[in-house]
Amino acid sequence: MPARNKNVAVIGSGFSGLAAACFLAREGCNVTVYEKNSTVGGRARAYQKDGFFFDMGPSWYWMPDIFERFFAEFGKKPSDYYELVKLDPGFQMIFGDDDILPVPANLDALYALFESIEKGSAEQLKRFMKEGEFKYKVGMKDLVYKPAFSWFEFATKDVITGALKMDVFKSMSAYVRRFFKDARLRALMEFPVLFLGAMPDKIPALYSLMNFAALDMGTWYPIKGMAEIPNAMYALAKELGVHFELDCEVKRVIIERDNVTKVSTSKGVFLANGVVGAGDYNHIDQHIVPEEFRNYNADYWEKKTFAPSCLIFYIGVNKKVKRLIHHNLFFDTDFDKHSKEIYQNPQWPEDPLFYACVPSKTDSNVAPEGMENIFILIPVAPGLEDSEPVRERYYGKIIERLEKYTGDAIAAHVVHKRSYCINDFKADYNAFKGNAYGLANTLMQTAVLKPSLKNKKLSNLFYAGQLTVPGPGVPPALISGQLAAEQLLKTFN
Ligand SMILES: Cc1cc2nc3c(=O)[nH]c(=O)nc-3n(C[C@H](O)[C@H](O)[C@H](O)COP(=O)(O)OP(=O)(O)OC[C@H]3O[C@@H](n4cnc5c(N)ncnc54)[C@H](O)[C@@H]3O)c2cc1C
Numbered sequence: 001m002p003a004r005n006k007n008v009a010v011i012g013s014g015f016s017g018l019a020a021a022c023f024l025a026r027e028g029c030n031v032t033v034y035e036k037n038s039t040v041g042g043r044a045r046a047y048q049k050d051g052f053f054f055d056m057g058p059s060w061y062w063m064p065d066i067f068e069r070f071f072a073e074f075g076k077k078p079s080d081y082y083e084l085v086k087l088d089p090g091f092q093m094i095f096g097d098d099d100i101l102p103v104p105a106n107l108d109a110l111y112a113l114f115e116s117i118e119k120g121s122a123e124q125l126k127r128f129m130k131e132g133e134f135k136y137k138v139g140m141k142d143l144v145y146k147p148a149f150s151w152f153e154f155a156t157k158d159v160i161t162g163a164l165k166m167d168v169f170k171s172m173s174a175y176v177r178r179f180f181k182d183a184r185l186r187a188l189m190e191f192p193v194l195f196l197g198a199m200p201d202k203i204p205a206l207y208s209l210m211n212f213a214a215l216d217m218g219t220w221y222p223i224k225g226m227a228e229i230p231n232a233m234y235a236l237a238k239e240l241g242v243h244f245e246l247d248c249e250v251k252r253v254i255i256e257r258d259n260v261t262k263v264s265t266s267k268g269v270f271l272a273n274g275v276v277g278a279g280d281y282n283h284i285d286q287h288i289v290p291e292e293f294r295n296y297n298a299d300y301w302e303k304k305t306f307a308p309s310c311l312i313f314y315i316g317v318n319k320k321v322k323r324l325i326h327h328n329l330f331f332d333t334d335f336d337k338h339s340k341e342i343y344q345n346p347q348w349p350e351d352p353l354f355y356a357c358v359p360s361k362t363d364s365n366v367a368p369e370g371m372e373n374i375f376i377l378i379p380v381a382p383g384l385e386d387s388e389p390v391r392e393r394y395y396g397k398i399i400e401r402l403e404k405y406t407g408d409a410i411a412a413h414v415v416h417k418r419s420y421c422i423n424d425f426k427a428d429y430n431a432f433k434g435n436a437y438g439l440a441n442t443l444m445q446t447a448v449l450k451p452s453l454k455n456k457k458l459s460n461l462f463y464a465g466q467l468t469v470p471g472p473g474v475p476p477a478l479i480s481g482q483l484a485a486e487q488l489l490k491t492f493n
Pocket residue numbers: 011012013014015016017034035036037040041042043044056057058059060061248249250251278279280283288310312377428429430436437438464465466467472473474475477
């Protein structure tokens with residue numbers, strides 16, 4: 001087999017790096033994953049402190065089929081590694097202290113909920129979901145698992161005949177408005193695309209496939225936390241013979257005759273017949289690849305629309321907190337104003353929306369008995385000046401809002417607290433401007449228009465991760481690792 005005995009360096013052990021490593025090792029490559037941090041998982045790492053177990057990044061497990069498909073490639077199932085539970089309600093949206101919309105896992109219950117809010121909306125939702133299902137199925141079959149080197153890759157029979165139904169040129173917000181009048185239903189239907197890092201008026205309605213994923217396929221949770229997924233991929237990679245160098249930062253790729261031949265790291269220089277750059281694309285392209293071999297220049301990156309960064313608080317509370325469920329979206333302030341403070345006129349938001357994840361509502365493993373594990377996330381513009389006093393100001397604001405909503409004292413019961421923001425994203429992941437979720441999935445940053453999976457000047461270096469195709473989020477990052485591995489394997493033939 002041509003790939004046998006090729007030395008491949010994978011830079012980064014996030015979802016994309018772990019996926020790439022598994023596919024390359026399966027074909028017989030000698031794969032080493034170089035990871036600058038001391039644990040695998042990248043943005044999906046976890047930490048343990050004072051009896052609490054905090055997922056540091058992702059908390060929503062959507063699109064379970066993508067994970068099943070990944071493990072099936074290796075003759076495995078997610079359940080070989082972790083236990084999944086379906087959340088019901090999947091999440092709740094909080095529009096005011098007494099204005100809460102819990103979103104049931106059962107579709108009939110969801111239709112009834114819609115109808116109780118807006119007459120006729122159950123039928124509208126059925127139509128919306130049917131269209132979303134069509135987009136999801138065609139998307140997964142014909143759009144997502146493509147390296148996006150050319151638009152022709154997407155010209156399949158189903159895409160061409162169903163082109164109009166894919167709603168690529170319509171905005172998500174215009175699309176949602178065609179179906180629903182009630183402001184809360186509109187917010188509920190627009191919320192899933194916020195994962196794609198831009199406002200619904202900038203996101204193609206193609207992504208209503210996310211509604212199908214969220215509302216029909218459901219919101220799941222791996223017991224012991226989301227880090228169970230990268231831990232599972234790490235275990236699989238080791239079963240496949242992948243070698244890991246942790247606490248090992250790649251500094252440079254060494255080039256001979258337009259090919260990478262070695263990687264220079266904080267632990268020394270290692271041979272490499274091929275490289276998958278699965279750390280932040282901008283960092284690999286601008287700091288690890290020598291200037292004459294870069295895909296893009298600094299100006300290109302400055303002009304890109306980045307998804308938000310975020311200010312996170314990991315909080316341990318020594319009692320149970322009322323009125324919160326596993327996933328809580330606080331949409332009780334002005335969404336338009338906050339979004340302008342992220343995208344149009346980047347600044348610290350005055351009165352932000354926020355998200356509170358309380359996995360201890362589902363899982364007794366993540367907090368000591370009788371206590372609560374609370375993860376707070378406030379989306380903010382990337383590149384803002386991040387300081388301790390600013391973080392503290394927001395901590396005070398959010399705890400106050402939580403106390404008001406729950407009607408319960410929280411501040412005095414906090415026994416563990418850690419904040420995480422732009423400076424940490426830069427320091428821990430080499431993230432450009434401290435971005436959290438990569439590039440926004442706007443129309444002009446979709447597919448072929450995204451930073452390319454392939455280095456155009458080096459035949460054996462491919463990029464993976466949330467800044468290239470198919471995009472941000474756990475399932476797409478994982479898929480990008482597969483795509484990069486497949487392309488690199490072709491060069492070994
Ligand atoms: C707070 C937060 C919440 C999120 N919530 C969700 C969610 O609920 N659902 C969802 O689907 N997605 C979510 N996402 C997005 C998702 O987590 C990411 O898209 C995905 O994890 C990115 O994976 P990746 O492999 O591209 O990058 P990363 O996870 O960043 O992995 C890259 C790795 O490369 C390493 N690295 C960088 N430079 C070097 C170097 N020079 N040498 C060696 N190693 C290097 C980094 O340390 C890192 O470990 C969230 C992200 C964040 C930050």
